[in-house]
Amino acid sequence: MSRAQISANALKVLYRLKSNGYQSYLVGGCVRDLLLGLEPKDFDVVTDASPEQVKAVFRNCRLIGRRFRLAHVHFGREIIEVATFRGSAHDESGTERVHENGRLLRDNVYGTIEEDVWRRDFTVNALYYNIRDFSIIDYVDGYNDHQQGVLRLIGDSAVRYREDPVRMLRAVRFSAKLDFQLDSDSAGAIGGMAELLQDVPSARLYDEILKLFLSGAAVRVFELLENYRLFAVLFPDTDKRLRQSKGDYPRALLLQALANTDSRIAEGKPVTPYFLLAAFLWDAVQSLVAIKVQEGMNVFLAFQEAGNEVIAFQVKYTAFPKRVGLSMREVWGLQPRFEQRGGARAFRILAHPRFRAAYDFLVLRADTGNADPELAQWWTDFQEADNERKKEMVRSVQGVKKRGRRRKTTTRDKRVVIS
Ligand code: ATP
Numbered sequence: 001m002s003r004a005q006i007s008a009n010a011l012k013v014l015y016r017l018k019s020n021g022y023q024s025y026l027v028g029g030c031v032r033d034l035l036l037g038l039e040p041k042d043f044d045v046v047t048d049a050s051p052e053q054v055k056a057v058f059r060n061c062r063l064i065g066r067r068f069r070l071a072h073v074h075f076g077r078e079i080i081e082v083a084t085f086r087g088s089a090h091d092e093s094g095t096e097r098v099h100e101n102g103r104l105l106r107d108n109v110y111g112t113i114e115e116d117v118w119r120r121d122f123t124v125n126a127l128y129y130n131i132r133d134f135s136i137i138d139y140v141d142g143y144n145d146h147q148q149g150v151l152r153l154i155g156d157s158a159v160r161y162r163e164d165p166v167r168m169l170r171a172v173r174f175s176a177k178l179d180f181q182l183d184s185d186s187a188g189a190i191g192g193m194a195e196l197l198q199d200v201p202s203a204r205l206y207d208e209i210l211k212l213f214l215s216g217a218a219v220r221v222f223e224l225l226e227n228y229r230l231f232a233v234l235f236p237d238t239d240k241r242l243r244q245s246k247g248d249y250p251r252a253l254l255l256q257a258l259a260n261t262d263s264r265i266a267e268g269k270p271v272t273p274y275f276l277l278a279a280f281l282w283d284a285v286q287s288l289v290a291i292k293v294q295e296g297m298n299v300f301l302a303f304q305e306a307g308n309e310v311i312a313f314q315v316k317y318t319a320f321p322k323r324v325g326l327s328m329r330e331v332w333g334l335q336p337r338f339e340q341r342g343g344a345r346a347f348r349i350l351a352h353p354r355f356r357a358a359y360d361f362l363v364l365r366a367d368t369g370n371a372d373p374e375l376a377q378w379w380t381d382f383q384e385a386d387n388e389r390k391k392e393m394v395r396s397v398q399g400v401k402k403r404g405r406r407r408k409t410t411t412r413d414k415r416v417v418i419s
């Protein structure tokens with residue numbers, strides 16, 4: 001393992017703890033990723049020093065968490081998290097620490113490294129790197145699993161999922177991101193346990209969803225979530241629509257959105273969660289709009305109401321921040337407006353703060369058979385055109401529209417909602 005890849009700040013923390021007479025190790029995802037030659041997202045340190053003792057060693061240190069206190073050592077924008085060894089949930093007092101349904105209640109007892117290892121989820125996440133002699137401490141045969149590319153839960157899989165059902169999602173995420181194979185016990189136990197995720201707070205599920213779909217392997221994540229029937233627990237309505245649909249459209253749109261996200265991440269471009277969520281929920285929004293328009297509602301109002309209703313349903317499963325919901329509604333609400341390009345309208349749409357995302361969404365729809373490719377092309381050209389040309393483009397669609405309108409007045413509103 002190359003030490004050059006270890007953050008200089010993490011090394012500082014490790015050495016400082018050591019020179020103060022404490023044990024200190026890197027642990028978890030950073031060791032796992034370094035062994036694969038990947039750049040770790042963050043560096044986690046464990047020690048036998050209590051949080052208060054850690055704080056006494058570092059000036060730039062804050063203690064966080066009430067239930068289990070952690071030390072955060074700040075270096076500008078980088079934070080090195082230092083945790084004290086935790087007692088295991090599987091020692092002789094184990095029965096006291098789990099809820100009757102098997103959920104972990106108390107996980108807040110300090111322990112030794114030998115105990116700390118058992119509370120970790122996968123064997124490849126339970127490798128401790130010792131800077132003292134550059135060795136890896138491995139109590140669970142995790143190094144061998146790592147070499148084989150196997151993701152294996154420590155202990156009894158069913159017990160571990162029941163303790164914390166989010167581990168099922170972590171299994172999918174690591175399997176997709178690292179291209180590791182879930183071992184048969186860890187995979188088999190997911191069947192019949194997916195529903196346990198319903199008891200996990202929706203805010204935690206949202207955090208996990210972000211990690212899942214912004215991991216750079218979103219397409220694979222989605223396939224695995226479907227295979228293990230976990231997707232249905234997170235997005236029940238989307239799942240139902242995907243299964244009921246006959247044509248290519250909702251699935252193609254979703255897969256394309258996921259693939260786009262993966263390539264943007266690979267290129268180092270920014271990604272926004274609301275765009276992906278807007279794609280997940282788009283089919284539901286469109287169907288609701290169609291019903292409302294049929295009942296005589298104005299199409300723009302229908303989009304607002306449908307958006308609100310779809311979001312209100314989904315947040316029961318995966319809470320998301322208000323601003324995410326707002327951005328999704330803006331992206332959806334701009335879709336019918338793209339068809340109305342006359343007068344100053346096209347210019348107003350172009351100036352809308354959410355134009356870029358909404359345009360990308362239109363292209364996504366056009367690419368997957370859900371919108372007129374000519375319309376998407378028009379907007380592509382319109383953005384690139386100079387001002388004179390823009391005016392010309394607007395004039396020419398006005399002509400087309402007028403002719404169309406004389407023939408049939410309701411064509412426009414209907415076209416917006418037909419998928
Ligand atoms: P990444 O940071 O790449 O998402 P990670 O494995 O470091 O992956 P973290 O959430 O940062 O994941 O957690 C750090 C370590 O803490 C894990 O490697 C694992 O050992 C332990 N851990 C985290 N979450 C859980 C959990 N739900 N159950 C058991 N152990 C966990």
Ligand code: MG
Pocket residue numbers: 028029030041042043044
């Ligand atoms: Mg980590």
